[in-house]
Amino acid sequence: MELAEIEQRLSDVWAKSPDPKGASSPVTLFRHSLDVTTQMAEFFRLYQPCWPISDDDVCVPRILAYAALTHDFGKVHPGFQAALRPNGPRFQNRHEILSLAFLACLDIPANERPWIESALALHHKDLIQLTGPNQPFYLGRLFGAEGTAARRLAEGLAPGYVQSQLQLLCELLNRAPQVFSSCGWEPFECYRVTRGFPTEIVGEIRGALERVKGLAERFEPVLDDFLRLLQPLPWPLRRAGVTVRGFMLNADHVASFCPYPLKKAIDNVQLLSRTLPSTVSGFKGLNSHQEAAGRLVGSGVLIAPTGTGKTEAALLWAARQAEDGLNGRAFILLPYQASMNAMQKRLVRMIAPEVLQQPEKWNAEIALVHGRSIRAVYERLLAEDDTRENAEKMAHIQNDLARLNIAPVRVGSPFQIIRLLFAPRAIEGLLTAFMQARLIFDEVHAYDPGVTALALASVRFLCDQLGSRVFFMTATLPSHLAGILGKLFTPMTIIRPDPDVMDRPARHRLRLMPPGVDVLSEPSITDIRKAADAGSVLVVVNQVGRARNLWRLLRSKIPDVHLLHSRFTHYDRARIETELDPRHGRVLIATQAVEVSLDLDYDTCFSELAPLESLLQRFGRCNRKGSRAEPAIVSVYRTFPEPSRVAHLPYRHDHLQRTLEVLESFLTKDPRGLIVETTVQELLDTSYPESLRRELENEIDSKIGAMNKEYIEPFVPFGKRDDSVNRFLEEEWQKLFDGEEVLPMDLIPCAAREPGWLGRTRYHVPISGRRFAQLLQAGRIRWNDELMCNVVNAPYTEEGLDV
Numbered sequence: 001m002e003l004a005e006i007e008q009r010l011s012d013v014w015a016k017s018p019d020p021k022g023a024s025s026p027v028t029l030f031r032h033s034l035d036v037t038t039q040m041a042e043f044f045r046l047y048q049p050c051w052p053i054s055d056d057d058v059c060v061p062r063i064l065a066y067a068a069l070t071h072d073f074g075k076v077h078p079g080f081q082a083a084l085r086p087n088g089p090r091f092q093n094r095h096e097i098l099s100l101a102f103l104a105c106l107d108i109p110a111n112e113r114p115w116i117e118s119a120l121a122l123h124h125k126d127l128i129q130l131t132g133p134n135q136p137f138y139l140g141r142l143f144g145a146e147g148t149a150a151r152r153l154a155e156g157l158a159p160g161y162v163q164s165q166l167q168l169l170c171e172l173l174n175r176a177p178q179v180f181s182s183c184g185w186e187p188f189e190c191y192r193v194t195r196g197f198p199t200e201i202v203g204e205i206r207g208a209l210e211r212v213k214g215l216a217e218r219f220e221p222v223l224d225d226f227l228r229l230l231q232p233l234p235w236p237l238r239r240a241g242v243t244v245r246g247f248m249l250n251a252d253h254v255a256s257f258c259p260y261p262l263k264k265a266i267d268n269v270q271l272l273s274r275t276l277p278s279t280v281s282g283f284k285g286l287n288s289h290q291e292a293a294g295r296l297v298g299s300g301v302l303i304a305p306t307g308t309g310k311t312e313a314a315l316l317w318a319a320r321q322a323e324d325g326l327n328g329r330a331f332i333l334l335p336y337q338a339s340m341n342a343m344q345k346r347l348v349r350m351i352a353p354e355v356l357q358q359p360e361k362w363n364a365e366i367a368l369v370h371g372r373s374i375r376a377v378y379e380r381l382l383a384e385d386d387t388r389e390n391a392e393k394m395a396h397i398q399n400d401l402a403r404l405n406i407a408p409v410r411v412g413s414p415f416q417i418i419r420l421l422f423a424p425r426a427i428e429g430l431l432t433a434f435m436q437a438r439l440i441f442d443e444v445h446a447y448d449p450g451v452t453a454l455a456l457a458s459v460r461f462l463c464d465q466l467g468s469r470v471f472f473m474t475a476t477l478p479s480h481l482a483g484i485l486g487k488l489f490t491p492m493t494i495i496r497p498d499p500d501v502m503d504r505p506a507r508h509r510l511r512l513m514p515p516g517v518d519v520l521s522e523p524s525i526t527d528i529r530k531a532a533d534a535g536s537v538l539v540v541v542n543q544v545g546r547a548r549n550l551w552r553l554l555r556s557k558i559p560d561v562h563l564l565h566s567r568f569t570h571y572d573r574a575r576i577e578t579e580l581d582p583r584h585g586r587v588l589i590a591t592q593a594v595e596v597s598l599d600l601d602y603d604t605c606f607s608e609l610a611p612l613e614s615l616l617q618r619f620g621r622c623n624r625k626g627s628r629a630e631p632a633i634v635s636v637y638r639t640f641p642e643p644s645r646v647a648h649l650p651y652r653h654d655h656l657q658r659t660l661e662v663l664e665s666f667l668t669k670d671p672r673g674l675i676v677e678t679t680v681q682e683l684l685d686t687s688y689p690e691s692l693r694r695e696l697e698n699e700i701d702s703k704i705g706a707m708n709k710e711y712i713e714p715f716v717p718f719g720k721r722d723d724s725v726n727r728f729l730e731e732e733w734q735k736l737f738d739g740e741e742v743l744p745m746d747l748i749p750c751a752a753r754e755p756g757w758l759g760r761t762r763y764h765v766p767i768s769g770r771r772f773a774q775l776l777q778a779g780r781i782r783w784n785d786e787l788m789c790n791v792v793n794a795p796y797t798e799e800g801l802d803v
Contacts, residue, residue, distance in 0.1 A: 001171050003178055006030065010168055015075050016256070017084040026084070029075055030172070032255070033068075034183060039255040040068035041184040042262040043247050043405075047327045047435060052239040058112050060243075062188050065180050066106070067119035067248050070173070074098030076165050079156050096124055097137060098153050100208040104198040105170050106191040114211040118241070118718060119248040121212050126425050126719020131209055139210060144202035154201040166197040212718070215241075219716035233713060235465055241717030242466070246432030250405045253429070257400060265351055265365075265408035266315055266330050266438075267322035269294045276312060279350040282625060286316075288498035293317040293471075297324045299463065300493040301485060302473045305677050306620025307601075308501050310442075310473040311346070317471045318438040326469060328436030330409045333416070333455075335446040336593045337370055338564075338577055344368040344411045346599065351409065363398040367407035369416060374399040378758055379574035392758045405433040414441070414455040421458055421711045428717055437468040444472050445481050445613065446595070449696050453703030460488050460704075461712050475620060476613040479685045480693045484700055502677045507623045509631040510673035512663060518641040519546060519608055525553055527635070528587060528606060532558050535603030536582035539589045540618045542608045542650065546641060547589050548799045554587060564590040567800040569747065571762035592650075594621060601625065605634045609656050612663075612687040616680065631674060636663060654689050662687045740772040741765065742781060743789045744796035751787055760787060765801045767792075775803060 007030045015032035018025050027035075044061055051060050074080070074095035083091035099120045108116065121130065130137045136149035144150045157166070172179070176190045198204050219238050222231040254260055266272060273294070277283045286294070289304050294316035302317075304310050311332075318330045332347070334340050344366050348356055352365035359380040362368070368377070377398045381391035401407070410416070417439070423430055439459060444452060462468040470489060486492050496502075517523045519541055531537045541547040544565045551563045560583070564576055580588060582602040594600070595617035601624040607615060615636065623632035638660060640647035648656050662683055667673055741764040743751055751760040767775075772790075775781045780793040794803045 001175075003172075003175055003182070006168055006172050006175065010165065013076055013165055014081060014084045015072055020086075029072060033070075033072060033172075034179065035255040035259045036071065036251050037065060037068040037179060037185075038183040039259055040064050040247060040251040041180075042260070043251055043432075045184070046262045046264070047247075047432075049243050049247075049435070052236040052243070054236070056111055056240075058109075058115070059188055061185060062190070063112055063115050063119070063244060064247055064251075065183075065185055065188075066108075066176070066191065067116050067244070068251055069176065069179060070099055070102050070116075071096065071120050071123050071248065071252065072099060073102045073169050074100075074153075076169060077153065077156055078158065093149055093153055093156075094125070094130070094136065096120055096122075097130070097150070097205055097209075098201075101198055101201050101204045102169060102173070103208065104204045105173055105193055105195055107194045108191050114215040115240070115244050117208040118212045118215060119244050121209065122245055122718055123248045123252055127212065127216055128719055129425075131213055137205075137209055139206065139213065143206055150202045150205050153205070157201070170196050216716065216718040219718070221713070238715070238717055239465060242428045242431045243435075245717060246428035246430075246435070249426055249429035250432055254404050254406060257404060260364075260404075260406050262406065263408055264322065264327075266318045269316055269319045269323060272316060272319045275350065279353065280309070280312060282627070288500050289313055289495050290316055292495045294320055296320060296493055296495065298491060298493060299470045299489045300472070300495055301477065301482065302471065302495045303477050303482075303681075304473075304475065304495075304497050304501065305507075305680070306475045306617065307507075307624035307626070308497065310475070311343075313495075314440045314442075314471050314473050315350075318440065321438050321469050326436045326438060326467070328438065328468065329405070329407075329433065330438045330440065331416070331434075332409065332411045332440045332442070333414045334411070334442045335413065336595075337413075338573075338593045339442075340368060340370050340411050340413065341577065342599070347409060347411065360394045360398060363402040364407055365409070367402035367410045367412075369402050369410055369412035374758065379571065379762070383574075383578075388755060388759055392756045395758060405429075414444075414447070414451065414458075417458040417462070418451070418454045420461070421454065421707060425719055427715075427719075431466060434462050434468060435466045437462060437466075439468055439470040441470065441472045443474050443595075443613075443617070444485075445474070445477065449699045450703055453700040454707060456484070456488055456700065457704045457707035457712065463489060476616050476680065476684050478613070478688055478693075479681070480688070480697055484697065488704070497677075504626055504677070506631045506674040506676045507626040507628075508619045508634045508675045510663065510667065510675055511633055511635045512667060513635055513637045515638055517637065518639050519606065519637050520549055520553060520641045524606070524637070525557065528554065529557055531604045531606075531633075532560075532585050532587050535584055537587045538582075538594070538600070538602040538605045538618070538621050539587060540594060540605065540607040540610075541589060541591060542610060542640075542648075544591060544800070546608075547591055548802070549641075551589050551799050554589070558585070558587050560585050561587040561589065563799055564588060564593060565800060566591065566593065567765055567767065567803070569744075569763045569765050569796070572800075594618070599624070602632075603628075604632050606637070607634065608637050608640065609660060611651055611655055612659050612684050614651075615659070616684075619675070634675075652692065655687075655692055658689045658692075659687045739766050739769055740790065742767060742772070742775075742792040742801075743784070743787060744801055745791055745793050746796045748784075748787070748791065751789075757788070760789070764789065765792075765796070767801070767803060771803060 010030045011028055013029045014026045015029040016027035044064055049060060051058055077095060077098055080091045080095050082088045100117055103116060129135060131139050174193050219234060219241060221229055221233055224230050289302060290309055290313040293302060293313035296317055297320060302310055302313055332343060334343060347366045348362050355361040355365055374395050378391055378395040381394055420430055459470050463470060528537055541550060544567050547563060547565050554561045562579055580600060582600060595614060600621040602622045605619055605622045607618045619634045622634060666683060743764055747763040751763045754760045775792060781790050784791045794801055
């Protein structure tokens with residue numbers, strides 16, 4: 001029987017029901033099976049995974065291809081088919097377990113069978129959810145007894161049905177060589193079909209699940225009575241489990257969304273180098289550290305001044321790793337959402353310029369993944385004059401695309417990687433996305449030490465076990481953190497620019513404001529006005545409240561003044577981020593979000609006192625390329641307005657005091673205040689109090705040790721952890737985030753006019769968890785059932801939320 005005839009005779013057997021609104025037709029089981037098989041071929045072609053168990057002679061493409069083809073065969077069950085029809089009854093069983101019975105038709109080598117069975121049985125549920133105590137397929141003595149899930153699966157197959165659809169699927173297995181060829185697989189020896197669909201279904205299912213459970217037990221560590229390891233952890237076996245289940249999950253998810261061809265990007269150093277002149281403003285050829293990054297094979301650290309092309313260097317490094325055989329995706333990981341949004345657009349311009357004017361296609365090329373990325377897409381689409389209804393629909397599609405393993409490049413935060421430690425279920429799908437990954441971190445020290453430790457522990461796991469490599473790029477890196485990176489990632493090459501960069505003329509001239517002059521004082525306002533008369537001005541303030549106060553003082557004196565902080569609605573924040581470009585007379589008042597990966601170039605900078613690495617990042621948004629005739633004046637305030645116990649926040653008081661001492665000493669030695677790049681490292685290292693340095697080192701070492709012991713070493717594929725562990729992991733994950741969203745009472749009418757949820761969230765404002773708790777206790781926050789959000793009784797104006 002030919003494939004076309006099999007497809008025609010199975011046309012009434014569905015895998016997916018039609019859209020209730022009539023927007024899509026049902027997807028047949030035949031078509032879905034071939035779609036997933038094709039998608040699996042795409043993943044195999046892209047990653048070219050090697051089998052990690054050296055003494056186990058298996059055919060990896062054969063395991064993956066057969067798993068993809070047969071994974072949903074169990075959907076042929078009459079009960080499942082009835083559930084897909086309009087108003088059909090719920091199918092209260094597991095179709096993937098019935099799929100296992102079809103493998104009995106095949107002559108599968110004993111060393112390959114449990115891997116295929118695992119891919120089928122676990123492509124929806126973790127093993128413990130199927131075979132654990134009190135679960136439907138618990139492998140006890142009552143397995144298959146009257147009324148059990150296995151017995152109901154078998155009894156639901158009427159004899160006439162067995163002779164028709166079931167045998168047609170067995171015939172499809174006979175045509176496997178033709179199927180695999182049409183789905184893009186290179187030839188391999190297929191399994192022989194030795195029998196028809198089995199009659200002893202319960203026995204076949206039990207045997208398969210016992211083999212899967214037995215395989216999962218081999219992932220466990222072997223311990224003595226004192227919980228000490230007796231043998232090395234079985235990482236080759238674990239990697240094999242991640243590969244098989246992870247590829248199955250990814251192929252099924254992508255094909256169910258929309259079958260998608262997978263492509264590489266940033267995989268050729270020469271090609272990337274040729275594109276830079278047309279995509280990078282003012283490009284004059286590769287500098288020394290960019291050339292070094294393009295030659296480096298392996299993990300590395302780049303320490304180079306702001307404005308010297310670190311991002312381009314990191315991309316050249318990523319291309320070199322691809323040339324060396326690394327087949328995974330590239331991840332660019334940044335601290336702030338504003339910098340992530342800007343980086344996506346920047347990379348689209350560099351790597352996929354053909355879709356630059358089509359933001360609805362960006363996430364298929366350069367995926368943007370963060371907590372509010374769907375809203376960033378929504379605002380971009382509305383900016384292109386799209387309708388609200390279509391923008392919301394496309395934003396959801398783009399968000400789904402970004403979170404599938406489709407785009408060759410992803411832009412996001414380190415929490416994408418940290419999530420691996422806390423993922424409660426189906427972690428293999430996430431891990432596969434990071435297999436052989438090229439991980440690029442921008443300013444790894446910009447986070448809380450605890451978050452930095454979690455990120456480093458996760459990255460080390462990926463490098464050690466899944467063949468990933470990491471590249472840290474930074475303008476400043478304290479020596480104690482460089483030492484930690486060197487211990488964690490061996491070998492770790494440190495790249496520093498040659499004299500072509502380091503010996504260039506100073507870009508910045510430091511000025512310390514007189515004692516007693518703070519950012520809100522009259523002398524400060526006068527200086528900012530004079531600077532605005534001469535050019536563009538960046539003012540960076542450490543706290544939102546002070547930024548708002550400064551904006552009030554300047555708005556009546558300067559016509560072009562802008563405010564950027566975290567307490568704007570998403571709608572206003574998206575608009576503000578389009579108005580950041582410097583121009584003569586413009587003043588931008590910003591908080592820390594301006595520090596990282598925003599390609600801004602103001603004429604001068606005023607900044608409140610901050611740790612030296614933060615100050616240098618802020619200075620780097622002025623005279624960025626060093627193209628001005630004179631160094632840009634960067635002014636730092638010694639004092640804060642109305643000193644109090646919290647005036648120094650979010651930084652430590654002792655750190656700020658030590659930084660001020662270093663700056664004062666620097667100006668004593670060189671009253672001109674010229675900041676030359678060769679002096680920065682010494683200034684940075686001396687700006688850390690010894691006590692803080694030890695605390696940071698100890699906290700990072702401690703957390704990394706705890707992560708290894710509690711999460712990484714006990715990790716096993718297939719989901720054997722019970723629900724109590726899963727709940728604990730989810731709770732620990734949520735503790736990492738200190739934030740809530742509220743709708744200002746003033747904006748309720750605006751939100752109510754929006755037709756959809758995504759439109760209403762444009763008017764939400766993020767606030768810290770601590771502030772949320774205070775407002776809730778004060779009775780100023782109430783839940784709104786109609787708008788499905790928390791409403792805060794606080795004014796919202798053009799300067800943001802006043803809380």
